[in-house]
Each structure stands twice: as C-alpha cells, then as structure tokens.
Amino acid sequence: MAEQLNTEPTDIVASVNIAELEELLLGKWAEARRGSRKLVKDSRLHKIEGLTKEEHRARVMEQMHLLAEAGMVRKPFPEEFGGESDNGGNIAAFEELVTADPSLQIKAGVHWGLFGSAVLHLGSAEHHRRWLPDILDLTVPGAFAMTEVGHGSDVASIGTTATYDADSEAFILHSPFPAATKRYLGNAANDAKDAVVFAQLITNGVNHGVHCFYVNIRDDQGNPLPGITITDDGHKGGLNGIDNGRFTFDHVEVPRTHLLDRYGSVEPDGTYSSPIDSPGRRFFTMLGTLVQGRVSLTGAAVAASRIALIGAVTYGNQRRQFNAASSTEEEVLLDYQLHQRRLIPRLATTLAAGFAQEKLLEKFDDVFSGRDDTDANRQELETLAAAIKPTATWHALDTIQEAREACGGAGFISENRFTSLRADLDVYVTFEGDNNVLLQLVAKRLLSDYASEFKNADVAALASYVATQAGSTVMHRFGLRQALQTVQDTGDERRSANWFKQTEVQRNLLTSRVRQMVVDVANELRSASKLPQAEQAKVFNEHQYEIINAAKAHADLLLWEAFTDALDHIKDPGTKEVMTWLRDIYALTTIEQTLDWYLGNGRISVQRARTLSPYINRLLARVRPHVQDVVDAFGYEPEHIRMEVASGDELIRQEEAMEYYRKMRASTDAPVDEKVLREREKTAARRR
Amino acid sequence: MAEQLNTEPTDIVASVNIAELEELLLGKWAEARRGSRKLVKDSRLHKIEGLTKEEHRARVMEQMHLLAEAGMVRKPFPEEFGGESDNGGNIAAFEELVTADPSLQIKAGVHWGLFGSAVLHLGSAEHHRRWLPDILDLTVPGAFAMTEVGHGSDVASIGTTATYDADSEAFILHSPFPAATKRYLGNAANDAKDAVVFAQLITNGVNHGVHCFYVNIRDDQGNPLPGITITDDGHKGGLNGIDNGRFTFDHVEVPRTHLLDRYGSVEPDGTYSSPIDSPGRRFFTMLGTLVQGRVSLTGAAVAASRIALIGAVTYGNQRRQFNAASSTEEEVLLDYQLHQRRLIPRLATTLAAGFAQEKLLEKFDDVFSGRDDTDANRQELETLAAAIKPTATWHALDTIQEAREACGGAGFISENRFTSLRADLDVYVTFEGDNNVLLQLVAKRLLSDYASEFKNADVAALASYVATQAGSTVMHRFGLRQALQTVQDTGDERRSANWFKQTEVQRNLLTSRVRQMVVDVANELRSASKLPQAEQAKVFNEHQYEIINAAKAHADLLLWEAFTDALDHIKDPGTKEVMTWLRDIYALTTIEQTLDWYLGNGRISVQRARTLSPYINRLLARVRPHVQDVVDAFGYEPEHIRMEVASGDELIRQEEAMEYYRKMRASTDAPVDEKVLREREKTAARRR
Structure with a gap:
C-alpha cells in the first residue's frame, strides 16, 4: 500500500555514500575535528563510570594536562602565544571532547574558553603578556567568577562590588550580602589559582556597571588568600569531574592594573573612561565573548546526540523481540513503526542541528576572526546562538533519553553511556544562558526586527504583509481561506504528499508561522506601548508563552534552512535522495507537532492535515533501510562510541x-x- | 483584561483548605501512608548523594534490615506469617519509601514484593511454611530471575529450560545459550541466597511453558552453588543501591518440590497437570502477580513528582530574577507566565495521576484481597495498570526535569535531589513492563473491546456509533460539521471559555478522541483480517503509532475521570473551586497538546480552538496564588523533602x-x- 503512494521518480536508487556524507558532516573545520577525534581515542581521556567525585576530579585534572601538552588548546590564541587565532577550528575541535568525557569538555572550556578568553578579549596587550603564557600551559588554572547565588541569567544585577580606592590604587572587591556569593564556578573548589571576577565597578561615587577583574585566589600552597572564602558546591547531577565551588570576598584588595580594561579603565586618580559610551552597549560588548561557550555547547550537544543515536540505531537493527509476522523469527526492533517513529525523526533533527551548528560556527568565526566584526553581525551571532543553543541542548537530552529507552534495560547500564551522557549534558540547558532566557532574547529580537521593518507602515501595509505570506488573521476569522482550500483539496493522499515534500511549501509553512506569531504578539503589545512600565510588563507577560513559542518556531526554521542548504552540497544522487527524505521528515514532524497552529490559522486544510501523519510514517519506512549508513557516516570509531549495544x-x-x-x-x-x-x-x- | 473574561460567579472565594485536601490526597489507605511517612523520617533510611555503588549497596542492605524490623513489610502476607493480608495498604505504604531512597523502594520491592510474592502467590501452603518466614525477616534475601539478556518484555519466549528428570526427581535448570542468561536481577550480584527462577518447564517431551522455580543460589559463605555463574551488572544510571546481576545455569539440579506449583505441577513420574487448561491463560495468570510491581511504581512516580513540585514551586515563589515591572524590585519567578506554564500544568497532571493511582490501588486491592477476583476484573486491573503506569512514570521524569530546570543551577546540585530522583526513576519507564509495550497491551484491549461490542453490527450501526459521539469520518471529509460550527461559533472568548470549562464537554472531547481513534484503526485492521499472518502483522505495524496514541489518549481520559470523581469528595467550596480549575487545566492542556486532532476531526471549531491557549493562560494566573497551598497539602515534612530550594x-x-x-x-x-x-x-x- 505504501509503495503505491510512492510518487518519487524511481531512476534514483536511494543509498548512502558514507564517505561523502561523512565529509559533509565534518564541515569546514574537518581537519580540526579529525585531529581532535584522533586525540580523544586515547583511553586516558575517557570517562570511567562510577568514580567518586574526588577520583573523577583528579582524573579530569590529569586529562587537562594531557590537553595542554597536546597544544590543541592554543588554537584560538594569537601566534605570539603559540596559537593560530583560529576560532572556528578551536570550537570544532573542542566539541569533540564531549565524546571522551563531558567533564573534560566543560573544565577545559572554563579554563581556556572562559578564563583564558576573558583575559584575551577583555584585557590589554600587557595583560596578555603577563598572564596568558601561564594560563595556556595550565601553570595557573583559573575560574570564571560571574554567576552569583542570587543572579544567574541577569548578570547586570550581580551584587559583588569593586570599589576603587585612589589611596591604595586598588579596587576593594566585596560580596555585600550572601546572595552575592559567586557560585557554580568550575575549578573553584580545588584547582583555580586565579580567577576573572565580574563585579560592579564603582569609582568616584559612580557605578559604571559590571566589569571584569583578574584576581589572585590561592597562594602557592593552594590556600585561599586573605578575605577570600571558598566552599565546595558538592556533588552534582553530572559533570562531577569538575570542582564547582563558591567564592565570597570580604574587602579584598585588587590592584588597579588587574582591571581587564579593554572596554573601561580607571586612572590612578579614579577617573573612569571607556571607548564605548553607552553603558548598556558596553555591558553587552563585554559579555559578547560569552557567546563562544554557547556555540561550543551547541556543538557538543550535537555530538552527544550522534553518539546516542549510533547506539540505539545499531541495537535497533540487531535486537529482536516478539514474533508477529513469523512463528520462528522475531522482529528486529527497527522494523516496528513505533521504533522508527521514536528514532528516525530524532536522527533527522540531529542532522539539522549539526548543519545549523556549522552555520553558527561560520558566523562565530567571521566575527571573532575580525573578518566581519560589525555590531550588527555580532548581534546576529548572539541571536543565532540564542536560538540554536536551546534547541540543540534540549534536543540532546530528549534524544539521549529516547535512545536509552529504546535499548530497554541495557540503556540503563552505565557501560552503555546513555545515562551518563544525559546526566552530564543536563546542565547544558540552563548554564551559559538559561534556555528559556535565551529564547526570550530571540523573541525580543524578532519583535524589534518586526517593529523596525514597519516603523512607518500603516495598517493596510501591515495587513498586506501578512496576507502575502499565506493568509491573514482577518481571513481566518471568517474561515474564508479554509473554505477555499476545501474546494481545491479533496484530501487525495498522493497530491497531498506531493505538496508536503516541496521545499518551497515547507519553507513557506515554517516561515509563515514565525511571521504570523510575531505579528500577533506585536499587535497586542502595540496597544500597550503607551502604558506605564508596570502595565506594559503585565501585557508582555500575558503573551510570554506565545512569544517564546515564536522564538522556538524561529529556531525550527533556522535548522530547516541549514539542512536544506546542505542538500545542495551533496553530489551522490542516492545520498541526496536519502538526505532529502530526512530533511522532509525533519520539516514534516516539526509541522506535525504544531499542526493545530497550521489548522487554526488556515495554513493547512483539514483534508491535507489528515494525510500528514500517514505520509510521515511512509517516509520513515522508506528511510529505515538507510539509517545505519547515516549514523555510520557520523564517522565515530569504537574508541569514541564505547557502548556494548553498538559493539x-x-x-x-x-x-x-x-x-x-x-x-x-x-x-x-x-x-x-x-x-x-x-x-x-x-x-x-x-x-x- | 483577564478579569473581564472571568465569568465565574464570585460568591465562592477560591482558597485551599490544606488539611482537607491533604486528607483527600492521602486517600483510602491514609493510615498506612502516614505510618510509612513517619518511618521514613528516620535519617538512616535517607539516600546519601555521591556514594560509590559499593557504599550505597551496603547502606541500602542495612536499611532493608531496618524495614524488616519495622514489620511493615509483612502487611500483605497472611496472619500466619505476622501479616494482615492488606494488599492496598501495603502498596500505599511502599510508595512512600521512594522519598527516602528509590533504591530502597526497589530493593525492598524485589525482595518482598517480587521474590516473596512469587512464593506466596505461585507456591503451595507447604512452600509458604517452608520459605516465607526466612524471607519475611530477611534471613534469606532473594532475587526474582525472570528477565533474560535476550528477552525482557516477551517473557513467554525466555530461553532458560527446566527439564524434568524422573530418575533424580529433579528439574535440570539450564541456560542453553548466552542470550538466555538472566539479567538485571536486583539482589543478584551480592545479596541473594535464593531466587525464584522462571524457565520453560519440559517434562515427558512436552514444553508446558514458563513456570517458576525456587532455587538455592548461594551457599552459607555467599559463594554461588555449583553450576551457577553470577556476574555483576555493574554501575547503572541510577538505583546504585541495588546490586543488579546475572545468573547463568549450567545443568543445575532443582528438586521437583521446588516447582512453585499452584498453577502447574509435576508428579514424581513426570506427569504434568494444571488447574488451568489453556496454556495461554495459565501463563497470564502466573504473570498476574507482577501487576503489583506496576501499581507500586505508579505510586512512587506520583510521590516523586510531588516532591519535585514542592521544591520548584516553593523556590518559584521565593526566587526573584529580572525587574520588568519595577526598577527596584525583581519579579518572583512564578509571576512569569512561562514559569506558570512550566509548573502548573504538571502540578495538575500530578494531582490527576495521584487520583488515578488511588483508583488503581482500589482495583488492585479488590482483586488481591479476593473480594472481586474474577478473570474479568483481573484483566481490567492489568489494563488499568498498563495504561496508568506508563503515563505516571513518564510524567514523573518530565516533571522532575522541568522542576530541576525551573530551579536553574541550583536544580543541578545533588543536595536539591532533582537529578538524583530523576536518575533513579529513569528505569521505571522501561522495567516492570516497558512503557511502550504496556501501551500496546492497552491498545489491543481497546481494539478487542471494540470488536466485541460490534461483533454483529453492520456498517450503518457503526457509522451511527461514531456519529453519536461528535462527528463522523464522512462528515469531516466533506467539512460539513466544521462549516456548521463556524456559523454557531463566532469565537467569542467568554462563550468559548464557558464551553471549555464544562465537565461534560471535557468528558465528551476526551472520550470521543479515544473512540474515534480506535474506530479508525479497527476499520483499517478489519480489511486485513483475512490475510496471512505476515501480511496482517504488516498492516497492524503500519498503524502501530496511531494505536499507541489511542492508548495514551485512553490513559489521559482515565486520569481525567479520576480527577473529576475526586472533586465530588471535596467539601470546602474554596478548595473545590481551586481544584476544579486544576482539573480544567489538566483537561485543557491535554486537549491543547492534541488540538490538531480535534481540529482535524471537526470536534473543535477553529474559532474555539484559537481561544483555548489564552483561556488556559488565564486559568493558570487564577490558580497561581494557590499553588503553594496545593503542594503544601501533599503533606510532606522537611525530612521527606530535604531540598535546599524548599528550605x-x-x-x-x-x-x-x-x-x-x-x-x-x-x-x-x-x-x-x-x-x-x-x-x-x-x-x-x-x-x-
């Protein structure tokens, strides 16, 4: 029955050229990825399950020295310090560390990626010469002290103060109340000798906002310096190879020259100056370096999703259970429709997220290489990362969990790594920017883009803007468009399938959803724009859920666009066929999840909607024979996979x-x- | 704006009488729950985070002895053995152990609930006298050896054989190939002295199917007896307080009298007899005792969800972040609409699941007390458990995770227990019946109920059956019903809300979905009923996803019915008001999640559908001031909660x-x- 509805021209034989697909997935920084993958085959870098946090911490610290020796960590730093100023390649290589041990990825990220980068990006040439050499070779392990007990996502509101004292030519670093304690700091509990500390810079009676200070934390014996209290954050839900801890400062003197002063400096007499006039823009510029963490978490989330799918797909192709079709031979799990439904759409999304990550990485490299470091491009990078990081990290948790469940009891045994990867990646969804807070950032950007597009437009222009997409609010209200579709569309399954698989139809559906959702919320907010602050906030809050959903829809679209663009680079027709089906599966399951919206807004007729789910099921069956090849094209070797279910x-x-x-x-x-x-x-x- | 749409008569002031609600939630076995909660306040029973698996195993084994001393574990056993034959009370008490340490709940469940129960329910009076005393006081810890490496969900296909040898008057227990190794057995790696082992009983050349044998496993020094190989399953994703392991049998002699022979016995000469003639029914009867595990997992999942919500709701009421509405005071998290969306529907579902669990427990008690132990009622119990266990256990993982994310970084620290509870409860979704396999069981039952209802009906009767619900396939195809609704329903928000909040409307919507989905699949399967086995299996498989969704919809309905019934027992009008809103939130978010189905099948008009989400948002805002009271009514004390975020x-x-x-x-x-x-x-x- 399914085959009768297969309307593909059958000249092309679907198949996967694994080598070509692997190359495509390795992307622009293939060499960096290959190098890193080769390095992490070393079993000394692999996570051992069931260690105590003390053992695990000690092991990861040893691994850090192996990384330092391997030299890979210098990649993004200037040649002067043994590096190549290669930002894209650095992140690409970094992402792969997650296959060895996510604790290693994050601990290395804290030290070189946050602590080291802060010195590089916020410090002066003098600061670089003074501190980078010891940071790079791990002589001085460091912490990145931004988050506080009372403030995570809202960095601008942190409580720690650095008040300049002209007499001693020093900042007095102080935690004025318990909620201002720095918390969740990697490297803090045991290893950090120094730290970069974010605090409100106060001089001459003015608070100039959050700035970053280089602070000595421990003496040579490893004891906290006077005025500094360090406590251990203790056991965590994962990443126990990292020694997270807390700092409290009691009037600690920090020399004036320890202010990382690229974007704001203080003269000996206390005079403040900054190359960026607006305190708001200055703050966001300083925090801009944080985007690198988001980019690398996104990539690691994709890598972990791939590992999980390799395990579950391989097992699903070998494991048999129940015998419905034959009295002697049991079914292979992946022949069950439900099993296909559980794994293949997640495989499609993992591919989409991988392609989106590649685009994000390119944008990141453009900005950080200085090739295209405009304010506008930086903002685009921020928004892109803020959209893709939540999507990819939540997707990783979901995929790892489904893969673990798809392996039944075996999935729960640590030797199969699903539970371990999931536990470690759990915090990826709330750190380096809480996912929901990031989506709110995306939403605000969508609203402001919309507003600037229509600053001078009248209502009629607005209506036509919406109508040219695929319908209009007015039209849905009276069911006009819907009636029209009923006439055109008799619900013929083949015609429906032909419609759904068109790239332009998918683009139009996904795009129109984002646009319409933004328009709908913008209209509601417009009416509140003259109200007092508290009332405006109330109206915004009454639409928060809607606008967050718009941001998610925007991220879905970004993934789809990246997947669709990637198809153009596939030469082998069979591979292109399989990958196009997977792109269709990504698009159509995404649409299926929010089908109520498309129906409710008249973008898909009831008749067509009813054919969607069966069509997806047929696509899944069509792709099913090729999924092992696709996961094989991820290019991971047994030393990366290390799962009994994939053995x-x-x-x-x-x-x-x-x-x-x-x-x-x-x-x-x-x-x-x-x-x-x-x-x-x-x-x-x-x-x- | 929201208030203008509030159409409730305002005589009733919404409020929560915490004491009354607590009593309602404690349910029929309040006393047993209270007793158990009192017991588990003892800190010796509490999980310590970060122990090695060896330390954790040793601690839980000590806790097992404390439980044995407390005597609670005897509750379901006959008076002869110090018990009360109180099955419902036993499970109710058991569920509460999860608040102390899920490893303790499961290890106790394996020993008393599976091993002990198998002897009780499958053995003779002689077996009881011989083995129960040592089992009950934990002199003989035991394992339950059913699952094999090659067969988990499909127990009938296990490979282990017990071949009767009349000469030695013994069964020869044997693992004929590696996949027949017993695996994931709690208590196996360290502690079990004896075990109940499931194997294919073969005598006089006939395989009588799976039976249960009492087998000595270790000698007094703790060494495996000859022919038995024991290996450790190693570190797991959670529940590391339990020593899971594997047994392989190499021609092990088991005395004839060790066959637990209530449903099948073998004479010395090898003659087999059984009080149940049909091998199929015999198998399901023997496995029927397993339902108790599913019931207690469901209850534990509800308890864990409650603990997680207490943490996240309390924190959400205290934590402040960002200041949109005021320049001096930051918002409390729970005042954000998104935060309400994240936590309150999950609170509503947790309440629904708790009420459904109470109904399940009552049915379980009816059957196991013998008060209503008919085949039909046993089957109903099985189906009920198969529907509610997947829903409640998946819900628990989802809720614990959302609660952990809602607490940000604090949620990831083990002292707040979210990650620990989640890791331990992870396996609940695949053990004691894999959730998807259980849902398939429900689906088959729905289909067979439908088939027996219409055995002799013709197509016209069928069509009218469906049409009387709320529409018909024929009607949707031509959009007739939809057009009708467009005329009736202008999308007025107040009228819509009045419609959605009606109990009968909710019932009708939820019921009609299950019915229509079953009818749709049944029609497809009917056409295949004359095809060969393999073809039939193929057609069934092509609708597996649909039918599993029907089973989920059925479970949603069961939860809704339980919640709705519970409302009748609330006396205080303010409490009833709040709980009715929460019931509405459960119903409407459930409908919202599958709104595309209601739209696509003409059950809800586009105009009404567009008002649903805003109406839910208003309901959430209305309930929001009362949610702390609701979680307080769960009745847990600080010794049960043990979370810094709730302190x-x-x-x-x-x-x-x-x-x-x-x-x-x-x-x-x-x-x-x-x-x-x-x-x-x-x-x-x-x-x-």
Whole structure:
C-alpha cells in the first residue's frame, strides 16, 4: 500500500555514500575535528563510570594536562602565544571532547574558553603578556567568577562590588550580602589559582556597571588568600569531574592594573573612561565573548546526540523481540513503526542541528576572526546562538533519553553511556544562558526586527504583509481561506504528499508561522506601548508563552534552512535522495507537532492535515533501510562510541539463539509445545 | 483584561483548605501512608548523594534490615506469617519509601514484593511454611530471575529450560545459550541466597511453558552453588543501591518440590497437570502477580513528582530574577507566565495521576484481597495498570526535569535531589513492563473491546456509533460539521471559555478522541483480517503509532475521570473551586497538546480552538496564588523533602539583598548608576 503512494521518480536508487556524507558532516573545520577525534581515542581521556567525585576530579585534572601538552588548546590564541587565532577550528575541535568525557569538555572550556578568553578579549596587550603564557600551559588554572547565588541569567544585577580606592590604587572587591556569593564556578573548589571576577565597578561615587577583574585566589600552597572564602558546591547531577565551588570576598584588595580594561579603565586618580559610551552597549560588548561557550555547547550537544543515536540505531537493527509476522523469527526492533517513529525523526533533527551548528560556527568565526566584526553581525551571532543553543541542548537530552529507552534495560547500564551522557549534558540547558532566557532574547529580537521593518507602515501595509505570506488573521476569522482550500483539496493522499515534500511549501509553512506569531504578539503589545512600565510588563507577560513559542518556531526554521542548504552540497544522487527524505521528515514532524497552529490559522486544510501523519510514517519506512549508513557516516570509531549495544555483541547473541532453535526444530527429540499438542488433539478429535 | 473574561460567579472565594485536601490526597489507605511517612523520617533510611555503588549497596542492605524490623513489610502476607493480608495498604505504604531512597523502594520491592510474592502467590501452603518466614525477616534475601539478556518484555519466549528428570526427581535448570542468561536481577550480584527462577518447564517431551522455580543460589559463605555463574551488572544510571546481576545455569539440579506449583505441577513420574487448561491463560495468570510491581511504581512516580513540585514551586515563589515591572524590585519567578506554564500544568497532571493511582490501588486491592477476583476484573486491573503506569512514570521524569530546570543551577546540585530522583526513576519507564509495550497491551484491549461490542453490527450501526459521539469520518471529509460550527461559533472568548470549562464537554472531547481513534484503526485492521499472518502483522505495524496514541489518549481520559470523581469528595467550596480549575487545566492542556486532532476531526471549531491557549493562560494566573497551598497539602515534612530550594533559605537571601539595596537608596553616599547620571546630563543639556 505504501509503495503505491510512492510518487518519487524511481531512476534514483536511494543509498548512502558514507564517505561523502561523512565529509559533509565534518564541515569546514574537518581537519580540526579529525585531529581532535584522533586525540580523544586515547583511553586516558575517557570517562570511567562510577568514580567518586574526588577520583573523577583528579582524573579530569590529569586529562587537562594531557590537553595542554597536546597544544590543541592554543588554537584560538594569537601566534605570539603559540596559537593560530583560529576560532572556528578551536570550537570544532573542542566539541569533540564531549565524546571522551563531558567533564573534560566543560573544565577545559572554563579554563581556556572562559578564563583564558576573558583575559584575551577583555584585557590589554600587557595583560596578555603577563598572564596568558601561564594560563595556556595550565601553570595557573583559573575560574570564571560571574554567576552569583542570587543572579544567574541577569548578570547586570550581580551584587559583588569593586570599589576603587585612589589611596591604595586598588579596587576593594566585596560580596555585600550572601546572595552575592559567586557560585557554580568550575575549578573553584580545588584547582583555580586565579580567577576573572565580574563585579560592579564603582569609582568616584559612580557605578559604571559590571566589569571584569583578574584576581589572585590561592597562594602557592593552594590556600585561599586573605578575605577570600571558598566552599565546595558538592556533588552534582553530572559533570562531577569538575570542582564547582563558591567564592565570597570580604574587602579584598585588587590592584588597579588587574582591571581587564579593554572596554573601561580607571586612572590612578579614579577617573573612569571607556571607548564605548553607552553603558548598556558596553555591558553587552563585554559579555559578547560569552557567546563562544554557547556555540561550543551547541556543538557538543550535537555530538552527544550522534553518539546516542549510533547506539540505539545499531541495537535497533540487531535486537529482536516478539514474533508477529513469523512463528520462528522475531522482529528486529527497527522494523516496528513505533521504533522508527521514536528514532528516525530524532536522527533527522540531529542532522539539522549539526548543519545549523556549522552555520553558527561560520558566523562565530567571521566575527571573532575580525573578518566581519560589525555590531550588527555580532548581534546576529548572539541571536543565532540564542536560538540554536536551546534547541540543540534540549534536543540532546530528549534524544539521549529516547535512545536509552529504546535499548530497554541495557540503556540503563552505565557501560552503555546513555545515562551518563544525559546526566552530564543536563546542565547544558540552563548554564551559559538559561534556555528559556535565551529564547526570550530571540523573541525580543524578532519583535524589534518586526517593529523596525514597519516603523512607518500603516495598517493596510501591515495587513498586506501578512496576507502575502499565506493568509491573514482577518481571513481566518471568517474561515474564508479554509473554505477555499476545501474546494481545491479533496484530501487525495498522493497530491497531498506531493505538496508536503516541496521545499518551497515547507519553507513557506515554517516561515509563515514565525511571521504570523510575531505579528500577533506585536499587535497586542502595540496597544500597550503607551502604558506605564508596570502595565506594559503585565501585557508582555500575558503573551510570554506565545512569544517564546515564536522564538522556538524561529529556531525550527533556522535548522530547516541549514539542512536544506546542505542538500545542495551533496553530489551522490542516492545520498541526496536519502538526505532529502530526512530533511522532509525533519520539516514534516516539526509541522506535525504544531499542526493545530497550521489548522487554526488556515495554513493547512483539514483534508491535507489528515494525510500528514500517514505520509510521515511512509517516509520513515522508506528511510529505515538507510539509517545505519547515516549514523555510520557520523564517522565515530569504537574508541569514541564505547557502548556494548553498538559493539555487535547483540547480533552474535541473537544468532546463537536462533541457531539453537534451528537445531532444536531439526532434531527429533526436541520437546513439543503444549499449545501445539493441544491443537493437534483438537484437530484429531474433530476428525473422529 | 483577564478579569473581564472571568465569568465565574464570585460568591465562592477560591482558597485551599490544606488539611482537607491533604486528607483527600492521602486517600483510602491514609493510615498506612502516614505510618510509612513517619518511618521514613528516620535519617538512616535517607539516600546519601555521591556514594560509590559499593557504599550505597551496603547502606541500602542495612536499611532493608531496618524495614524488616519495622514489620511493615509483612502487611500483605497472611496472619500466619505476622501479616494482615492488606494488599492496598501495603502498596500505599511502599510508595512512600521512594522519598527516602528509590533504591530502597526497589530493593525492598524485589525482595518482598517480587521474590516473596512469587512464593506466596505461585507456591503451595507447604512452600509458604517452608520459605516465607526466612524471607519475611530477611534471613534469606532473594532475587526474582525472570528477565533474560535476550528477552525482557516477551517473557513467554525466555530461553532458560527446566527439564524434568524422573530418575533424580529433579528439574535440570539450564541456560542453553548466552542470550538466555538472566539479567538485571536486583539482589543478584551480592545479596541473594535464593531466587525464584522462571524457565520453560519440559517434562515427558512436552514444553508446558514458563513456570517458576525456587532455587538455592548461594551457599552459607555467599559463594554461588555449583553450576551457577553470577556476574555483576555493574554501575547503572541510577538505583546504585541495588546490586543488579546475572545468573547463568549450567545443568543445575532443582528438586521437583521446588516447582512453585499452584498453577502447574509435576508428579514424581513426570506427569504434568494444571488447574488451568489453556496454556495461554495459565501463563497470564502466573504473570498476574507482577501487576503489583506496576501499581507500586505508579505510586512512587506520583510521590516523586510531588516532591519535585514542592521544591520548584516553593523556590518559584521565593526566587526573584529580572525587574520588568519595577526598577527596584525583581519579579518572583512564578509571576512569569512561562514559569506558570512550566509548573502548573504538571502540578495538575500530578494531582490527576495521584487520583488515578488511588483508583488503581482500589482495583488492585479488590482483586488481591479476593473480594472481586474474577478473570474479568483481573484483566481490567492489568489494563488499568498498563495504561496508568506508563503515563505516571513518564510524567514523573518530565516533571522532575522541568522542576530541576525551573530551579536553574541550583536544580543541578545533588543536595536539591532533582537529578538524583530523576536518575533513579529513569528505569521505571522501561522495567516492570516497558512503557511502550504496556501501551500496546492497552491498545489491543481497546481494539478487542471494540470488536466485541460490534461483533454483529453492520456498517450503518457503526457509522451511527461514531456519529453519536461528535462527528463522523464522512462528515469531516466533506467539512460539513466544521462549516456548521463556524456559523454557531463566532469565537467569542467568554462563550468559548464557558464551553471549555464544562465537565461534560471535557468528558465528551476526551472520550470521543479515544473512540474515534480506535474506530479508525479497527476499520483499517478489519480489511486485513483475512490475510496471512505476515501480511496482517504488516498492516497492524503500519498503524502501530496511531494505536499507541489511542492508548495514551485512553490513559489521559482515565486520569481525567479520576480527577473529576475526586472533586465530588471535596467539601470546602474554596478548595473545590481551586481544584476544579486544576482539573480544567489538566483537561485543557491535554486537549491543547492534541488540538490538531480535534481540529482535524471537526470536534473543535477553529474559532474555539484559537481561544483555548489564552483561556488556559488565564486559568493558570487564577490558580497561581494557590499553588503553594496545593503542594503544601501533599503533606510532606522537611525530612521527606530535604531540598535546599524548599528550605526557605532563598527567601532569607532575597530579603537580605533587598534590605541592602533599600539602605543604599536611603543613604546619601551611595554610588549613582552611570546610566542614571547620563540621563540626568542629557536632561540638563536639553534644558540649556
């Protein structure tokens, strides 16, 4: 039945050229990724499950020294410090560390990526010469002290103060109340000798906002310096290879020259100056370097999703359970429709997220290489990262979990790594920018883009803007468009499928959703724009859920665009066919999840909507024979995967069992089933 | 704006009588729950985070002895063995153990609930006298050896054989191939002295199917007996207080009298007999005792969801972040619409699941007490458990995760227990019946109920059956019904809300979805009923996703019915009001999640559908002031909760910080913000 509806021209034989697909997935920084993957085959870098946090911390610190020796960590730093100023390649290489141990990825990220980068991007040339060499070779491990007990996402409101004292030519660093304690700082509990500390810079009676200070934390014996209290954040839900901890400062003197002063400096007499006039823009520029953390978390989330899918797909192709179709042979799990539904759309999204990450990385490299470091491009980078990071990190948790469940009990045993990866990646959704806060940032950007596009437009222009997309609010209200579609569209499944698989139809559906949602909220907010602050905030809050959904829809679209663009780079027709199906699966399952919106807004007729889910099911069955090839094209080797479920042992066990039963059936003294016996008796009785 | 749409008669002041609600939630077995809650306040029973698996295992084994001493574990056993034959009370008490340590709940469940129960329910009076005393006082810890490496969900296909040998009057227990190794057995790696082992019973050349044998596993020194190989399953994603392991049997002699022979016995000469003639029914009867595990997992999942919500709701009421509405005071998290959206629907579902669990427990008690132990009622119990267990356990993972994310970084620290609870409860979704396999069981039951209802009905009767619900396939195809609704329903928000909040409307919507989905699939399957086995299996498989969704919809309905029934038992009008809103939130968010189905099948008009989400948002805002009272009514004390986020410390920290800023503002030498300064300058410049 499914085959009758297959309307593809059949000249192209679907197949996967694994080598070509692998190359495509490796992307622009293939060499950096390959180098990093080669490095992390070293078993000394691999996570050992079940260590105590003390053992795990010690192991990861040793691994940090191996990384420092390997030199890879210098990549984004200037040549003067042994680097290549290669920002894109650095992140690409970094992402791969997650396959060894996410604790290593994050601890290295804290030290070189946050602490080291803060010195590089916020400090002066003098600061670089003074501190970078010891940071790069890990002589001075460091912490990045921004988050406080009372303020995570809202960095501008942190409580720690650095008040300049002209007499001592020093800042007095102070935690004025317990909520201002710095918390969740990697490297803080054990290892950090120094730290970059974010605090409100106060001089001559003016608070100039959050600035970054280089602060000595421990003496050579590893004891906290006077005025500094360090406590351990203790055991965590994952990433226990990292020693997170807290700093409290009690009037600690920090020399004036320790202010990382690229964007704001203080003269000996206390005079403040900054190359950026607006305090708001200055703050966001200083925090801009943080985007690198978001980019690398996104990439790591994609890598972890890939590992999980390799495990579950391989197992799903070998494991057998229940025998519906035959009385002697059980079904392979992946032949079940439900199993396809569980794994293949997640595979499609993982591919989409990988392509989106590649685009994000390119934009990041453009900005950080200085090739295109305009304010506008920086803002685009921020928004892109803020959209893709939440999507990719939540997707990773969802995919790892589904993969673990798809392997049943085996998925729960640590040797299969699903639970371990999930536990470690859990915090990716709330750190380096809480996912929901980031989506709110995206939403505000969508609203302001919309506003600037229509600053001078009248209502009529607005209505036509919306109508040219695929319909209009006015039209839905009166059901006009819908009636129209009913006439055009009889719900013929083949015609529907032909419609859904068109790239332009998918683009139009996904784009129109974002646009319409933004328009709808913008209209509501417009009416509140003259109200007092508290009232405006109330109206905004009454639409927060809607606008966050618009931001999610925007991210869905970004992933789809990246996937669609990637298709153009596939040469082998068979591979292109399979990947196009997967892109369609990504698009159509995304639309299916919010189908109520498309129906409610008249973008898809009821008749077409009813054909969507069956069409997706047929696409899944079509792609199913190729999914092993696709996960093989992720290019990971056994040293990266390290899962019993992906080892092929299950296939051997299944064959042994089948061989046993084959022999049994062939033997004359094999026991007969009571059920069979009873049926024979019944038949005999009937004959009598 | 929201208030204008509030159409409730305002005589009733919404409020929560915490004591009354607590009593309602404690349910029929309040006393057993209270007793168990009192017991688990003992800190010796509490999980310590970050132990090695060896330390954790040892601790939980000590806790097992404390439980044995407390005597609670005897509750479901007959008076002869110090019990009360109280099955419902036993499970109710058991569920509460999860608040102490899920490992303890599960290890106790394996020993008393599975191993002990198998002897009780599958053994003879002689077996009871011989083994129960040592089992009950934990002199003989036991394992439950059913699952094999090759077969989890499909128990009928296990490979282990027990072949009767009349000469030695013994069964020869054997693992014929590696996939027949017993795996994931709690208590196996360290502690079990004996085990109940499930194997294919073969005697006189006939395989009578799976039976249960009492097998000695270790000698008094703790070494495996000859022919038995034991290996450790190793570190797991959670529940590391339990020593899961594997058994392999190499021709192990098990005395004939060790067959637990209530449903099947073997004479010394090898003659087999059973009180149940049909091998199929016999198998399901023997496995019927397993339902108790599913019931207790469901209850534990509800308890864990409650603990997580207590943490997140309390924190959400104290934690402040960002200041949109005021320049001096930040918002409390729960005042954000998105935060309400994240937590309150999950609170509503947790309540629904709790009420459904109470109904399940009542049915379980009816069957196991013998009060209503008919085949039909047993089957109903099985189906009910198969529907509610997946829903409640997945819900628990989702809720714990959302609660952890809602607490940001604090949610990731083990002292707040979210990650620990989630890791431990993870396996609840795949053990004691994989959730998807259980849903398939529900689906088959729905289909067979439908088939028996219409065995002799013709197509016209069928069509009218469907049409009387709320529409018909034929009608949707031509959009007739939809057009009709467009005329009736102008999308007026108040009228829509009045419609959505009606109990009968909710019932009709939820019921019609299950019915229509079953009818749709049944029609497809009917056409295949004459095809060969493999073809039938193929057609069924092509609708597997649909039918699993029907089973989920059925479970949603069961939860809604339980919640709705519970409302009748609330006396205090204010409490009833709040709980009715929460029931509405459960119903409407459930409908919202599958709104595309209601639209696509003409059950809700486009105009009404567009008002649903805003109406839910208003309901959330209405319930929001009462949610702390609701979670307080769960009745857990600090010794059960043990979370820093629920301790009230956050409130103190917030007040300290606010007090600091209040003093600052009042003081004359407080620093002025650069932003403020610049605005003053601008204003001054303009005046000049």
